[in-house]
Amino acid sequence: MSELKRQVLGRGLSALLDPTSPHEDIREDVSPHTLSVDTLVPGKNQPRYSFPEEDLDSLSLSIQEKGVLQPILVRRLLNQNGKYEIVAGERRWRAAKKAGLSEIPVIIKDFTDREALEVGLLENIQRQDLNPIEEAEGYRRLAEEFNHTQESLSRALGKSRSHIANTLRLLTLPKKIRDYLTEGKLSSSHGRALVSADDPERLADLILEKGLSVRETEDLRKPSSGKKISLRNTPSDPEKEVLCQHISDLLGISIDLTLKGEGGKIIIPFNDPTELDQILQKFNQIKGD
DSSP states (O other): OOHHHHHHHHHHHHHHHTTTSHHHHHTTTSOOOEEEEEGEEEETTTTTTOHHHHHHHHHHHHHHOOOOSSSSEEEEEEEEOOOOEEEEEHHHHHHHHTTOOSSSEEEEEOOOOHHHHHHHHHHHHHOOOHHHHHHHHHHHHHHHOOOOHHHHHHHHHHHOOHHHHHHHGGGOOOOHHHHHTTTTTHHOOOOOOOOHHHHHHHHHHHHHTTTTHHHHHHHHGGGOOOOOOOOOSSSSOHHHHHHHHHHHHHHTTTTEEETTTTTEEEEEOOOOOOHHHHHHHHHHHHHOO
């Protein structure tokens, strides 16, 4: 794939839909079309394989009220009686069908198999439509099948290299824990903490049983440390967990958040000088931005 097209992929669908693009190969056929939902078929290389019914129900209600606000991206299927393959937007298509729509807005692009796969992976990751394991699988496929480095993925997706590296490490977890992450029972921050645990499956079950925070999980992952902590029997504060997850994703590292009154503190643990150096580099990068 050309460097130009790779740069455009890194900008997501906004570049593909931009009629003012000065490049003919990118501008070609970007006018929205309307197609019957029955003429579309799921992409054979769709990176997302989990479509929770509650998410589809929520999106379906929004579509019933406001319609499909963003056209989905499709490509023509040769010798398929007018069928089109979905490159990006299968979730919107499924929700539109559930909402009872007979037609849906689309953008038609003549992608090759390779381009369709790469665009689908990049677009789903950019939109944060994937669960942690699907995201990790997307990074792995982009690296193995398209020779992307963590640096090039970082530039294309606007995510830190440490976030990409830590997400890829989730694939080393036992299947049981990967299933927990896929089902949303564990957060990606919990998953990253479990990667280096002595007995990750036992600790994962303990997280679910006791409602352990990420910091408590990190304290327990190495029993040999001898450190004792009190286990909470009450569920964590949802608002705190959302804030903790947001900051962890922003920094690309696991953190713990303590709230007290109007204030609180952010704790950033590290295991060795190398991890500390990576944390400092991340802060330097943020300062430079």
